[in-house]
Amino acid sequence: MKKKLAIDAMGGDFAPKSVVEGVKQAQAAFSDTEFILFGDEEKIRAYLSDETNITIVHTPDKIDSGEADPVKAIRKKKSASMVMAATAVKNGEADALISAGNTGALLASGIFVVGRIKQVDRPGLMSTMPTADGAGFDMLDLGANAENTARHLHNFAVLGSFYASNVRGIKSPRIGLLNNGSEASKGAPLQKEAYDLLSADTSINFIGNVEARDLLSGVADVVVTDGFTGNAVLKSIEGTASNLMKQLMTAINQGGLRAKLGALLMKKSLYSLKDSLDYEKAGGAVLFGLKAPVVKSHGSSNADAIFATIKQTHKMLETDVVGKLVQHYNAENGVAND
Amino acid sequence: MKKKLAIDAMGGDFAPKSVVEGVKQAQAAFSDTEFILFGDEEKIRAYLSDETNITIVHTPDKIDSGEADPVKAIRKKKSASMVMAATAVKNGEADALISAGNTGALLASGIFVVGRIKQVDRPGLMSTMPTADGAGFDMLDLGANAENTARHLHNFAVLGSFYASNVRGIKSPRIGLLNNGSEASKGAPLQKEAYDLLSADTSINFIGNVEARDLLSGVADVVVTDGFTGNAVLKSIEGTASNLMKQLMTAINQGGLRAKLGALLMKKSLYSLKDSLDYEKAGGAVLFGLKAPVVKSHGSSNADAIFATIKQTHKMLETDVVGKLVQHYNAENGVAND
Structure with missing residues (x-):
């Protein structure tokens, strides 16, 4: 059919x-x-x-x-x-x-x-975001919910794990909980409670807390967070990337002939950078x-x-x-x- | 003395x-x-x-x-x-x-x-972060607190406004509340309550909600948020910037002789980009x-x-x-x- x-x-x-x-x-x-x-x-x-x-x-x-x-x-x-x-x-x-x-x-x-x-209870909005190595990671919730409980976060982990293993073909996807430090004791009560729920669930491969700084390095295959934080992190990454590309272009344009000639020679490299930032190539955001x-x-x-x-x-x-x-x-x- | x-x-x-x-x-x-x-x-x-x-x-x-x-x-x-x-x-x-x-x-x-x-009640950790136009913005709390109330967020706004006007010499600094959309009705109860407190305080120049995507474009002089979100946003910005610089260098190195020659010609422009990302030139983080x-x-x-x-x-x-x-x-x- x-x-x-x-x-x-x-x-x-x-x-x-x-x-x-x-x-x-x-x-x-x-x-x-x-x-x-x-x-x-x-x-x-x-x-x-x-x-x-x-x-x-x-x-x-x-x-x-x-x-x-x-x-x-x-x-x-x-x-x-x-x-x-x-x-x-x-x-x-x-x-x-x-x-x-x-x-x-x-x-x-x-x-x-x-x-x-x-x-x-709460479907999560999830995108596959690009990493430097090209493998990418899934993050949810990106803002379908303004507030989440630890149970919602646990549910997001199950959803993300299913998506990453089935759709992206990753065996036993590494699930990370976004937190303000990597130690188990970190975070507000929401993160601490979620950490315990995730640790107790043997059906997923929970690797512990991950920090926003390491997301683009591919620290996890699936990153779980509440909708408010996820939305802020997604927009920070997008905003920083687009801002830097703009600044790079400004630096080239203000750099005179040498810089412009240099940019011309680097064209392919610059495009490959731009490509690796291209969120759209990875598809859309799934309400999962x-x-x-x-x-x-x-x-x-x-x-x-x-x-x-x-x-x-x-x-x-x-x-x-x-x-x-x-x-x-x-x-x-x-x-x-x- | x-x-x-x-x-x-x-x-x-x-x-x-x-x-x-x-x-x-x-x-x-x-x-x-x-x-x-x-x-x-x-x-x-x-x-x-x-x-x-x-x-x-x-x-x-x-x-x-x-x-x-x-x-x-x-x-x-x-x-x-x-x-x-x-x-x-x-x-x-x-x-x-x-x-x-x-x-x-x-x-x-x-x-x-x-x-x-x-x-x-709660001092905030605050940094002056770089914007494309060089003016920069102050953000707090960056993680001195894992959880904050709306009253804390209001206090952060007063602190940030004082710092920006006195130390950075900005007249009537524009205070923005970090939120998941720019409309007044956005956010979780924390943001909605903070929005009301900030709107009611005539001693500060509250410009409403701002989104993480627009921070580096200089959408506000002071950005107020809870410590958990602030920490995640700061680390997202830092992580994305350092990751992109690394990817740019990889693109140059893998781009062969042309790309390397181009990069050499662009050296000054690339350095000026790197400089603009240099958080340390702006000083340290103040526990204010x-x-x-x-x-x-x-x-x-x-x-x-x-x-x-x-x-x-x-x-x-x-x-x-x-x-x-x-x-x-x-x-x-x-x-x-x-």
């Missing part, structure tokens, strides 16, 4: 153009997949030539990126492209949801329309812990970034990571669970 | 050499200052030629950088260089304390030996809210970094920022204080 992806064609800064163009790359790459595009039929069709494996569901409305109250927006705009795509997943007409639109609205669509796996994959592509996604997100979602379906997760939780039913 | 600095000559990876050499730079720069060096007299004297304005207080013991329980260490090792330097400040024999030694022990020396300003300046220089400080920390501490004494802070709190006595 074909994999069916519900794609919000109207989400993101360059929609529907970049979304449709990303889908066309995926159409050429995956013959086992049907792409259901939700959005303005006419605008979508303008970028399509061959509609093999592509279905368009016309939606008269969309969620805006600047929606003041995203939760209210998805409740009111039942015929918005994102909401109808989520409803298709809920009704079993599609296997996964992809959008580059409003993050808050997608989180709400995921939780309230697609729905949580029963045993997962739901009954189906719900994946957020960056708002500024171009066609390549959309294709990367589709590839990632395709892998999630191919490996049936959500199905295995549900089995794992069902097997634990009746068994004491931390 | 001369300013008197109590300096832990045995703290840091390159002590006492780099400490004494930093003091010698300061000795040449500031004739109005007396430097009281605490540590192994013989080892200190080995690096000294001219002892004008320098006093050595021999201490037979020191706090190690790897002390498992720094609080216990400062209580037990009464004759350690750091503890004796702190005691000299407490007894009024010196006006400020500087150390590149064990951070936990210095925080404990500051709080338990030097002592808090009565109205400051104590009865006297207590400043932590980086553990790996060389002589230049020690000199930068001394210059910063000298400025704190020259501007009497701590005295003004005490006056501010005393003036508020009996007045309702958020």
Whole structure:
């Protein structure tokens, strides 16, 4: 049976153009997949030539990126492209949801329309971030939750471990707890309690506390933290990287002819640095812990970034990571669970 | 009257050499200052030629950088260089304390030996961090506290505002609250409550929530956050910057002759980038809210970094920022204080 992806064609800064163009790359790459595009039929069709494996569901409305109250927006705009795509997943007409639109609205669509796996109190927003060695690491929660308990953090560890082993093919992924020092006694009560829960769970490979300073060196395969801290750390890393690249360009431009000639000679090296910082190549952010994959592509996604997100979602379906997760939780039913 | 600095000559990876050499730079720069060096007299004297304005207080013991329980260490090792330097400040024999030694022990020396300003529940650890435009911003708390209340965050804002206006000479410093979005309604209860306290205080220039992504672009002059998040953000920024510089060097080395030649031509530009990332030029981290300046220089400080920390501490004494802070709190006595 074909994999069916519900794609919000109207989400993101360059929609529907970049979304449709990303889908066309995926159409050429995956013959086992049907792409259901939700959005303005006419605008979508303008970028399509061959509609093999592509279905368009016309939606008269969309969620805006600047929606003041995203939760209210998805409740009111039942015929918005994102909401109808989520409803298709809920009704079993599609296997996964992809959008580059409003993050808050997608989180709400995921939780309230697609729905949580029963045993997962708080789904976590997770991204695979780049490391110097190219292996990358998964971090969650990146901000789906403003507050978390130690039990939520333990749940994030289980989710991250499942994702890293199934989707990224890492055997026994090293799980680290983000903390303000590496000693077991570190942190606020939240981290201390989480440390104990994680240490007691023999089903995961918990390696202890890790510090934010060591994340990009690949200190762990999965890094677990509360949504507030995760959001701050993600944005610090992104902000620092983009700021440094800007400063490097300024240094080159102000450095006169010598510097410019030097930069020209270094072009390939500088591009390889820029590439290694390219978060979009790694795909989107997964709201993990739901009954189906719900994946957020960056708002500024171009066609390549959309294709990367589709590839990632395709892998999630191919490996049936959500199905295995549900089995794992069902097997634990009746068994004491931390 | 001369300013008197109590300096832990045995703290840091390159002590006492780099400490004494930093003091010698300061000795040449500031004739109005007396430097009281605490540590192994013989080892200190080995690096000294001219002892004008320098006093050595021999201490037979020191706090190690790897002390498992720094609080216990400062209580037990009464004759350690750091503890004796702190005691000299407490007894009024010196006006400020500087150390590149064990951070936990210095925080404990500051709080338990030097002592808090009565109205400051929780002193904050604060650094001036570099921005692209060179202006920099102060952030606190960077980890003196694992947990903070909204009242602590409000106090950090007052402390940071005082420091930025007095020591850095910024008129009406823009105070931002680190949050997971810029809207007023963002964050966990801690941030929401802090937002209300900060908004209500007309004595500071509160500009609202700021995101970690925008810190290095200079979105605020002072950024206020709890110690756990502040520590994670600081380490994320440092880790990302050092990782990128390493990746840049790898890209150059793997780029062959062209890239190496290019890098040679770009040398000055690359150095200017490296310089702008150099946290040590901005001085040390201040444990602010104590009865006297207590400043932590980086553990790996060389002589230049020690000199930068001394210059910063000298400025704190020259501007009497701590005295003004005490006056501010005393003036508020009996007045309702958020």
